[in-house]
Structures are given as C-alpha cells and as structure tokens.
Amino acid sequence: MTNQHFSTKDRILSAAEDLFAKSGFAGASLRQVTSVANVNLAAVNYHFGSKENLINELFKRRLDELTAQRTKALEHALQTPPVTLESVLEAFVSPALSLAQDRGGGQSFVRLLARAFAEQDQRLRRFVSDNYGHVLKEFAKSISSLLPHLAKEDLYWRLDFVSGALTYAMSDFGMIKKPSDLSEEQHRRNAARQFVRFAAAGLRAP
Amino acid sequence: MTNQHFSTKDRILSAAEDLFAKSGFAGASLRQVTSVANVNLAAVNYHFGSKENLINELFKRRLDELTAQRTKALEHALQTPPVTLESVLEAFVSPALSLAQDRGGGQSFVRLLARAFAEQDQRLRRFVSDNYGHVLKEFAKSISSLLPHLAKEDLYWRLDFVSGALTYAMSDFGMIKKPSDLSEEQHRRNAARQFVRFAAAGLRAP
DNA sequence: GTACCATTCAAACAGTCGTTTCATACAGTT
DNA sequence: AACTGTATGAAACGACTGTTTGAATGGTAC
Numbered sequence: 001m002t003n004q005h006f007s008t009k010d011r012i013l014s015a016a017e018d019l020f021a022k023s024g025f026a027g028a029s030l031r032q033v034t035s036v037a038n039v040n041l042a043a044v045n046y047h048f049g050s051k052e053n054l055i056n057e058l059f060k061r062r063l064d065e066l067t068a069q070r071t072k073a074l075e076h077a078l079q080t081p082p083v084t085l086e087s088v089l090e091a092f093v094s095p096a097l098s099l100a101q102d103r104g105g106g107q108s109f110v111r112l113l114a115r116a117f118a119e120q121d122q123r124l125r126r127f128v129s130d131n132y133g134h135v136l137k138e139f140a141k142s143i144s145s146l147l148p149h150l151a152k153e154d155l156y157w158r159l160d161f162v163s164g165a166l167t168y169a170m171s172d173f174g175m176i177k178k179p180s181d182l183s184e185e186q187h188r189r190n191a192a193r194q195f196v197r198f199a200a201a202g203l204r205a206p
Numbered sequence: 207m208t209n210q211h212f213s214t215k216d217r218i219l220s221a222a223e224d225l226f227a228k229s230g231f232a233g234a235s236l237r238q239v240t241s242v243a244n245v246n247l248a249a250v251n252y253h254f255g256s257k258e259n260l261i262n263e264l265f266k267r268r269l270d271e272l273t274a275q276r277t278k279a280l281e282h283a284l285q286t287p288p289v290t291l292e293s294v295l296e297a298f299v300s301p302a303l304s305l306a307q308d309r310g311g312g313q314s315f316v317r318l319l320a321r322a323f324a325e326q327d328q329r330l331r332r333f334v335s336d337n338y339g340h341v342l343k344e345f346a347k348s349i350s351s352l353l354p355h356l357a358k359e360d361l362y363w364r365l366d367f368v369s370g371a372l373t374y375a376m377s378d379f380g381m382i383k384k385p386s387d388l389s390e391e392q393h394r395r396n397a398a399r400q401f402v403r404f405a406a407a408g409l410r411a412p
Numbered sequence: 413g414t415a416c417c418a419t420t421c422a423a424a425c426a427g428t429c430g431t432t433t434c435a436t437a438c439a440g441t442t
Numbered sequence: 443a444a445c446t447g448t449a450t451g452a453a454a455c456g457a458c459t460g461t462t463t464g465a466a467t468g469g470t471a472c
Contacts, residue, residue: 008419008420023232024230024231024232024233025230025233026229026230026232026233027230027231027232029458029459029460030459030460030461031458031459031460039420040419040420040421040422041421041422041460041461042420042421042422042461042462042463043419043420043421044460044461045460045461045462046418046419046420047419050460050461051460051461115321117374154400157375157397157400157401157404158400158404160374160375161371161374161375161400161401161404161405162371163374164370164371164372164373164374164375165367165368165370165371165374165408166370167370167374168323168366168367168369168370168371168373168374169363169366169367169370191363194360194363194364194367195363195367197411197412198363198364198367198408198409198411199367199408200411201407201408201410201411201412202371202404202405202407202408202411203404204407205403205404205406205407205408206403206407214449214450235428235429235430236429236430236431237428237429237430245450246449246450246451246452247430247431247451247452248431248432248433248450248451248452249449249450249451250430250431251430251431251432252448252449252450253449256430256431257430257431
C-alpha cells in the first residue's frame with residue numbers, strides 16, 4: 001500500500017519529517033508517526049533509540065546533504081570569474097531552494113528548519129553550529145572580502161537579516177506563492193533570483 | 207512571594223508567555239504555567255476556559271498594543287515630510303523593537319511571535335491576518351507608493367523577505383547581540399538603524 | 413534441521429496531559 | 443444574620459505520552 005518497498009527506517013524518517021513540520025516536535029507523537037509510516041510503535045525505539053535521537057538523525061540526514069551541496073556550489077562560484085556578491089549568494093541559496101522543492105519530503109524539512117530556528121532550543125542550535133558552522137563561516141568570509149569597506153559589525157547584522165529572510169521565505173516556499181502558470185523549476189529559479197537581488201542590495205546598503 | 211499583588215489572570219498570562227516562548231505551545235504544560243504563576247491548576251480553565259483560548263488572549267493582549275503603536279507611528283511618519291522609505295520602515299520596526307526590549311515579558315512575546323510564524327498553524331495565521339492585516343496592508347501601500355517603478359510581484363517578494371528578516375532578527379534581539387558597553391536603549395536604536403538601512407536598500411534593489 | 417540473528421509485534425509500563433468536579437473561602441448585598 | 447456570586451483549593455477523570463518487555467516471525471549460516 002504505502003511505499004512498502006522503502007525500509008522501515010526510511011518510512012519512519014519521512015513520516016516524522018512531515019508530522020514534526022506540521023505539529024512540532026512536542027506536538028506530534030510517536031504513535032502518529034508510526035501510524036503514518038505503517039510500522040509498529042516499538043520500531044522507533046528499536047531503530048533510533050529515542051524520540052530525541054530520531055530528531056537528530058532527521059536533521060543529520062538533510063543537513064549533511066545540504067552542506068555538501070553548498071560547499072560544492074561555493075567552490076564552483078569562487079573558481080568562476082567574475083566572483084560577485086550575487087554568485088556567492090546564489091551558491092548559498094540555490095541548494096536550499098532545491099531542497100525546499102524536492103519531492104522526497106524536502107519541503108517538510110525546510111519548514112522544520114524554520115521552526116527549529118524559531119525555537120530557542122540551544123541543544124539544536126549547538127548541533128547545527130558544531131556540525132555545519134564551518135561552511136557558514138566560509139560564506140561569511142567570501143562575502144566579507146567582496147565588501148571590503150563594510151565594518152565587521154554591520155556585516156554581522158546584515159548576515160543575520162539575510163539568513164532570517166531566507167529561512168522565513170523558504171518556510172512558505174511552494175505553499176502559497178507559486179503562480180499556477182509556472183513550473184516548479186521556474187518558480188525555484190525565480191525565487192532564487194528575487195532573493196539574490198534583495199540580499200545583495202541589502203548587503204551593499206550605503 | 208512572586209508578584210502576589212498582580213491579579214491571577216495577569217500572573218498566568220506572564221508565566222504562559224515565558225514558558226510558551228521557551229518550550230512551545232505543546233511543549234509547556236498548564237501545570238508548569240500555574241506552578242510558575244503560583245496559582246492553582248484549575249485557575250487557567252476557570253479564567254480562560256481552555257489552553258487554546260489562553261494562547262489566543264495572550265496574542266490579543268500584545269498585538270492590540272503593537273498594532274496601535276504601529277498605526278500611530280505610520281500616521282506620524284506620513285504627516286512629517288519628507289516621507290521616505292526609511293521613515294515608513296522606521297514606523298514599522300520601531301514599535302516592534304520597543305516591545306522586544308520591554309521589561310514586562312515583551313521579550314518572550316517576540317520570540318513567541320517568531321515561533322508562531324514558523325509554525326504553519328493556519329488557525330493562528332488566520333487570527334493575525336483577520337485582526338491585524340489591515341495595518342500591514344497600509345504599510346504595504348505606503349511603501350508601494352514610495353517605489354512607483356517597482357513591479358507588484360517584485361514588491362511582494364521583497365516585503366516577504368523584509369518581514370522574515372525582522373522576525374528572525376527580533377527573536378534573537380536582546381539575547382546574543384547586545385555588546386555589554388551599550389545600554390538597552392542604544393542597542394534598540396542601533397538595531398532599528400541597521401534594519402532600516404538593510405531593508406530600504408533591499409527594497410530599492412535594481 | 414537447527415541454531416542464530418535482526419526485526420516486528422501486541423501488550424503493558426509509569427507518567428503526564430488538559431479538563432472537570434465538588435468542597436471551601438471570602439467578599440458584598442439584603 | 444443569612445444569602446449570593448466570584449474565586450481558589452485538592453483531587454480525580456480518562457486519554458495520551460515515550461519507553462520497555464517478551465514472545466513471535468522470517469531469513470541466513472552451519
């Protein structure tokens with residue numbers, strides 16, 4: 001019936017992604033997850049140990065992929081003259097939007113990400129910062145070198161605004177904004193273009 | 207012991223604001239709330255009817271105030287030439303930042319707001335849109351008339367980015383970014399200045 | 413065939429959840 | 443003085459939570 005050819009672990013991860021995105025980590029129960037995934041309740045604790053660990057593996061699976069793609073995109077952008085603010089921002093946002101548009105639950109994950117950031121959950125922030133902080137720092141460094149006259153303090157403020165704008169926009173992405181006469185691919189490219197223009201101009205503010 | 211001279215209702219509202227901001231609506235229980243508020247468990251259902259209704263009244267209390275201040279600030283800005291993108295944005299963000307810096311739990315509420323927006327909770331979005339949407343539309347109209355050459359579609363995208371940037375920046379506001387040598391008031395003015403510059407430049411993007 | 417292993421299952425565990433009930437306390441009114 | 447309505451209190455309600463248990467299953471290796 002429901003994707004029985006996927007492994008139990010994968011079905012749990014997908015169902016959890018959807019339900020946590022919809023109702024929050026505390027709001028969605030393991031019974032809901034296992035019901036949607038069509039697996040036994042005990043399977044979660046058997047395969048993941050605990051609900052908390054399930055959440056961690058959920059993030060790991062997606063963020064590993066996202067970070068890898070961002071790294072590759074940044075390297076490519078830095079090796080392809082002319083290196084502009086726009087090309088670096090494009091390397092940052094494009095993998096994220098591609099994930100947001102992905103069929104296999106990526107949409108849910110992006111909303112989950114927005115939710116996780118809105119929560120002040122220090123444990124989760126630490127997890128992201130520890131495992132993926134170095135890539136974010138590389139982007140910050142590249143952007144900084146492209147804006148040599150911008151004071152460090154101003155840069156930090158603006159990078160914060162940029163990530164906020166991106167996170168927020170992405171959590172809506174694919175839900176309300178896509179005009180029906182645009183394909184998903186067109187919509188994605190359009191969103192990336194809009195964001196890059198906005199962010200570049202904001203970063204270059206006088 | 208703790209603020210016994212405040213009414214039961216007020217103590218519940220304040221405690222709920224703090225705890226919901228920290229742990230989410232599903233994550234914080236009424237027993238935690240009533241324990242912090244130093245009131246009996248049954249008091250919540252007696253004064254508010256249900257947990258859900260408590261949440262609604264929580265938002266109503268703050269958003270009524272915020273919307274009123276924004277309306278006043280916008281009117282003042284529109285009557286004070288020269289009317290610029292910056293002065294309109296200032297009218298939008300200043301009351302919010304003032305709330306975020308407020309002593310009486312406003313800090314918690316701002317984080318709660320960010321959380322509520324990250325949640326896809328249609329019920330809550332509808333509530334905000336119904337009750338406070340008209341003010342947001344007035345801001346959008348003012349901004350639109352200050353950017354006459356900007357296409358409608360571009361404007362919508364950028365307004366979305368702006369509100370995202372503001373929401374996320376505010377949810378951190380007062381937590382990590384304040385340098386110790388700045389007073390709260392200075393920090394608030396600084397944040398407003400940074401945001402207005404960034405947002406205005408982003409909206410004016412070529 | 414049988415021993416082994418990972419996996420799945422139904423059932424139960426001890427807690428916690430939001431909500432309700434009913435008794436009690438204490439003001440203001442007659 | 444007795445009555446009234448609002449507010450608070452302790453205790454219990456049934457439902458739901460994450461987790462654990464021990465038996466059943468099915469395939470692989472010997």
